[in-house]
Amino acid sequence: MADSSRGSASFWTQADALHRKNLAFQVYQAWWCPVASPTLWHLLLQILEPEYRAVQSEFTPFTDLPVESCRKTGSCPATILLAGQNVTFGQSLGENMIPSSPPLNISDIFYSATSVLGSASKPFPTNLIEPAFVSDQSVYFLHKYCALNSSSFVPLRFGSATFNQEIHCIRGLNLWRNSSTEINDELYKGYRKANAKQKVNEIIAAYDFLNTDATIFNVSIWYNSTYRNDSGNNPISATRVPRSVNLASNAYLQLLFGPGPKILFEFVKDMPRPESRLRLDLSSLLGPMFFTWVVLQLFPVMLTSLVYGREQRLRIMMKMHGLGDGPYWMISYSYFLLLSSLYMIVFVIFGSLIGLRFFTLNDYSLQLVLYFFHINLQILLAFLVSVLFSNVKTASVVGYIIVLGTGLLGTFLFQPFLQDSSFPRGWITAMELFPGFSLYRGLYDLAQYSFTGYYLGTVGMQWKNLSERNNELKEVLIVIVVEWPVVLLLAFYLDQVVSSRRSPTFFMQNIRKKPLSSFRKSSFEGQGSVDIAQMDKPDVHQEVYPGRDGNPEKIAVKGLSLALPRGECFGMLGPNGAGKTSFKKHGREHPPFYGRLKNLKGVVLTQAVEESLKSVNLFYGSIADKQAGKYSGGMKRRLSVAISLIGDPKVVYMDEPSTGLDPASRSNLWKVVKQAKQDRAIILTTHSMEEAEHLCDRLGIFADGDLQCIGNPKELRATYGGSYIFTMTTSATHEVEVENLVREFSRSAIRTYQISGTQKFELSKNEVKIADVFHAVEEAKSRFTVHAWGLADTTLEDVFIKVARGAQAFDVLS
Template sequence: MELEFIKEMPKPATKLKLDIASLLGTLFFAWVVIQLFPVVLTALVYEKQQKLRIMMKMHGLGDGPYWMISYMYFLAICALYMVVFVAFGSLVGLKFFTLNDYSIQFVFYFLYINLQISLAFLVSAFFSNVKTATVVGYICVFATGLLGAFLFQAFIEDASFPKGWIIFMELYPGFALYRGLYEFAEYSLSGNSLGTHGMKWGNLSASENGMSDVMIIMLLEWIALLFIAYYVDQVFSSGSGKNPKYLLQKFRKKRPSSFRRPSLGRQGSKVFVDMDKPDVVQEREKVEQLLLEPTTSHSIVCDNLRKVYPGRDGNPEKMAVRGLSLALPRGECFGMLGPNGAGKTSFISMMIGLTTPTTGTAYVEGLDIRTQMDWVYTSMGVCPQHDLLWETLTGREHLLFYGRLKNLKGASLKRAVEESLRSVNLFNGGVADKQAGKYSGGMKRRLSVAISLIGDPKVVYMDEPSTGLDPASRSNLWNVVKRAKQGRAIILTTHSMEEAEYLCDRLGIFVDGSLQCVGNPKELRGRYGGSYVFTMTTSVNDEQEVEQMVRRLSPGAEKTYEMAGTQKFEMPKQEVSIADVFEAVEVAKSKFPVYAWGLSDTTLEDVFIKVANSAQQFHKLT
């Protein structure tokens, strides 16, 4: 009771100096910064998955410029992200940012984002699917933060834990980031509670401060990872890949004037040629002669090109291309016909640098595809079988980009883009400025053809260019390709006999990895057609008379169709003349009523079926 009215002496109020951001923000800020890693990783893997990078490379973009442009783009994005991160934290008054020296923060974040980008380039070489890369990237984000907060931080705060092991753990970029953020948090927390400044440059020399070790580790690791990532990319991810010793060769490589030379081991090249095919033998002899000449007007010379895929899982090796020799002069469109699995795609893949030949080689504008593919790309255009486009870029932007890769600039670039858009009917109606992801299948196909022809490439490869087009668009596209033949060589694969006959100066039928015949459509029909197709429609009672008439004209004739008075016969050309057929029909008209009749030559489709079937039977027997 005596102390009931005794009160504590009043004193001035004190400010609460607890900085929650410094106390609990290390984990949160680590997550915020590492979020950049999966963003960069998925962007790189997306270009790889959609084959956009190899498409750019095939149109002349070298690996060096690609790396430099991509790296600077990601660096700019990450730097802007970190500036906003620090600026926002400072504006809301977080001591984590305001007390620590901004120059130290700049150096630390700059080193880390460069290290993170280099790591993303390295890791992207081992992924081919965006979804997988995204999942792995975000697992790394959250796992790094949690391990840093509940494991790594405990080691840092344990004075008995060896410092060497901490430095070893900081070799992992995520732990290096966490250690730096931890040091910022500790200095801002102590500075706030004592009313002093946070981390300054002078504090980096303190024994308990790990920031200097972290910065040195990140700098050295950034340089090492960037070099390793570029090397891994060149060996494993750039199209066909390169020899692991290529860096030693790169310093000795100069731009060559001519690379054409006869290939070694030509004595055994005729193993793959059936001597019953004089046109194929003649083409091989032509190639041998061209290889001995110092200069040539031929854009493409394939010299005994062969591709064998090794056997896997107990299956035998697959010979996709069997000693192909072919020569294409400028101004010629060569059509490759063949059933599915014949080896056409394997041949195109070797010519555009996606795979390397097992033996033999090819020369494009005098450059060897085995060793000088980077120079070949500068004079090459490609329309792949599947449209390789950025969904967020417009048709005009695609052509502007690929036009710049072909050294078009200023007014000439704009003029070339407009002409390309008009030629493939993508100019009117605002279609040119619509995103490619909103194009129909036919519009994408037309854009792919326009991309392959922009910049006046000397050699163009078109893999089924008119697939999915309506008849009007197909006809217009054929006119574009026909005009584009002037001054350049075009190799075109197709399953449309009409397209092949309209566009191609010469055709080659490709079956089971080997060229079965070469020639223009008229020559092939004359050489392999071998028969006329005679059709006559009469009454059912006169069918026997018609058959007897055909047998008199051609004893070797074969009936192929009969229904309701209509009959079809195949008559060997060597047994019958067209004049005799007309005369026999006039005689028949005087004997019985003839409702309709016709005589047609063998079509290109008939030739294709006959050659393909005979070649497949031959390879089965051998």
């Protein structure tokens, strides 16, 4: 019973206590000293200390017990209960069990057949000597009549030595009960742990003589085992029980044949035994927790690998090049399985080489089956958990927390439940549904068998042991096998919903892609189709997917869908943040990998890789063998172009391919792109107007997430650039005169630039004749100094700036 005033022990205090208890128990069981000549043990009864001896109480209906006041003086008798079918015969036996006269020679009390000696000593963890003779506990002489607190010193021979032992005389009391049921009830009510509220009221022994008579001796004996230790190896009971039997036997002989015949039962003796070396296998003691950590070490590795692929969008890149979910899962799973299998084989081999009994005593095939089953489940658990993370660092920290926590919880939470026979087995099975606990349970069972095998000099767990009643490894294997397909389906489902962003009910839907012909085409067959919110842009409007079957017109990035004919390069122009790159993503891996994804094999694959690398000048010398991660920014872009063109794709996406390239490399890359577009459609995003005009057949300008306009460069300049740009540089004092000059030949002119005498004006082509501009400038030169002047048609850059600014102004107003 805990002392409530101290409060509950902390978690670590309880854990330390449990650890010490387990360690002490294992050490005690595993080691003993040699005993060549065991000591003789005197026969003693287990006598109760005075405060525990039975007295009258409200819990027992018997009035033949002494009153409670005897506890204050220490004079309470030691009570023996009797029962039997033959009352008279049984009571007579009871009278003969406790002597009524002192022995003839007090020095022979230890060696007299009629002496009833006892002790309240607790058992020692060894049976080399009777603890009553070396402890502070008293040795008692049981008698019917004793003076209060009477005692004597009696010489006791112990081997070759003799010493005086103090003997206290206590009164023995025999009480008759009507049946063994009454005895049972009284013994239980008086037991010190039966009821914490009532006082301890114990009996030293009880006898049911059953049908004993002059021709039959038949007796059942209750003996006091209050101090029986937990190990079951109780040396005290080896002497206490024989003395109880000896009392009844001598009483029966005395009743039948008088005081002459006696059974002289002086001593018991332990068998000689050899020395035992310390059989303490630490691998079995610490194995479940430590080996759980070792086996689970691959879980964070697999988890971070999967999350890294999601964080870097590697899987998305590979899917863009044709990688399906099936090959991805199969290859990833097989890779992790191979890695885990090699890891576990090395784990078992290393443990065996250094001589750990955990490995050498248990059947190797049984161990490998457990590990193989678990690593399969662990791989799927990594797939399942990976969908919850998008950051590698977070996933790594959580993964190692799971590893550490599983080992600690297994040792300090799960293992005590395993050792508690009263804990429901159903809850144990439920806890094993957590893969870490199922692994811990399997390792725990292997550890128990290896420890026992090493202790007994036998083997550990074998296949035949799985049929044993207390062997739970078979249950662990069944749990793992049943759980594996469940986790597989759940992991695949979450992967599709979270990673692939499919509908949660995708498995219930029959999704069929609509053919391209179901959409309304543009003015020519195969032309691009574009969805936008502003329907007032005629060049864009004709590219929009119409609403069908009651569905509204679709809004893409804010929404874009394109259908391009072969042989066309479509340019996407737009300021930073307009939505060009969000419109698509592109992967950067080595060409052979992507070539295989596009079903290229053998010589065809080799030739395609060679041609693609040659086209971007990455084939010659040591450049092709250099790791892509060590390429410069420009080289990485050239490699990306080579990858995008390999395998003769029908559609190629390029995101600012020439950014960061030197003029020579840029010119060469442009040649490659122009040659490549002959047999495929190319969609290209860029900031370079020069690149757009040089490569693209049609252009689309993106701003604020919308496609603002679409057409070839000439059409865009004509539609959005119907003006001239007039530039003149003079001294700052003549800026007003320049402005007045411009107003003479273009009343709607707009000044777009002014700094240090240099001004730019946008002139409407409908108002201005080029000859008038030249004539006006020649007249102005006679009035003030003109340092420089020019008249230029609208450039694509001017169109780009005008459209982008217009979109931003519209967005602000809306």
